[in-house]
Amino acid sequence: MQLNIQRPILYSYFRSSCSWRVRIALALKGIAYDQIPVNLMKDGGQQFSAEFKAVNPMQQVPALKIDGITITQSLAIIQYLEDTCPNPRLLPQDPKKRAQVRMISDHIASGIQPLQNLSILNKMGERKMEWAQQCITSGFQALEQILQHTAGRYCVGDEVSMADLCLVPQVGNAERYGVNLGPYPTITRINKALLELEAFKVSHPSRQPDTPAELRS
């Protein structure tokens, strides 16, 4: 019998921090996949095309076609991968530690990123940079305090978790919007340690198929 093994397809944009979260998960779990770039800036935003709207009515990246279904929302995708491909684990076995991982992940995914994403910033006009800085700063102040209770080498203890998959792309956004990271030594230390790992390197915005030549590294 011949098996038709289809690789998952990730609809992604090199610079999207939510897409980066998923790329890290796929890399850590060693899942080979194909990427279809959706350029959020070109043609007034390719995510608004009828073609992409059929893939994701939310008109956002990432979206992952896998096992015959399409999943959207980065944390839902990551937890589906966790459910179906549990090694290496991205959620600790202990329920209290799992709660910490989800709390930090949601703090970034619901409490910081949505407030400074492209569609909101586009509505802010001249206040764009100031708005992004304010949202990230206020979120990072809380995060720095939380990490003082939860962190080891990484966000929660010494194992890489879903929280770390949220942290690194959010720090990437902070740098892009000129946020001063001085007041956040724990965030900065963990981010640096994570960026040493191969899965965070290969998934980096500077190394994607749709990364423009001048931003490649």
Next chain:
Amino acid sequence: MQLNIQRPILYSYFRSSCSWRVRIALALKGIAYDQIPVNLMKDGGQQFSAEFKAVNPMQQVPALKIDGITITQSLAIIQYLEDTCPNPRLLPQDPKKRAQVRMISDHIASGIQPLQNLSILNKMGERKMEWAQQCITSGFQALEQILQHTAGRYCVGDEVSMADLCLVPQVGNAERYGVNLGPYPTITRINKALLELEAFKVSHPSRQPDTPAELRS
């Protein structure tokens, strides 16, 4: 008020949609708890007090003290309750259905609610209502389409799930901000069916310890 140290303590605000999500979960799972109201409007916002900041550095409700830890972020709280008190189940056993539940939950919790929460609306001045309506409308357009693939009696099939715990409070916000629900028959139908259930009734903003007399029902 004398608190029973055995019971979980929920820091909550009657009108907070994220607090309502957690109250529904506690009611469905039959977990008795005490509520400490945090009035987001009074004294410039009681969530900003030093006392509450020690409970939750994010200065947001809900926060749940349970089993010796404090958990914040509503979906992290709900999933901790699911991990430690699995009956009745709020996440389906099938990984694909779990992914649908998480996708819808995150669509509301990351894609709609944060954009129309109190702290953002306070920054919008005169544009407040228009902004809230726009965010909810655009989120509901996508949600209505998604539900056409996933819904049975409720958001995903015929069992109440975490997605339903997000849906009802978000519809409550939509009504509060005068969003026309005509174009969303599936959302409206599911919301109505859920509001018939006892757990959704007892957790309703109109029936909390801190609900002002004029809003009680």
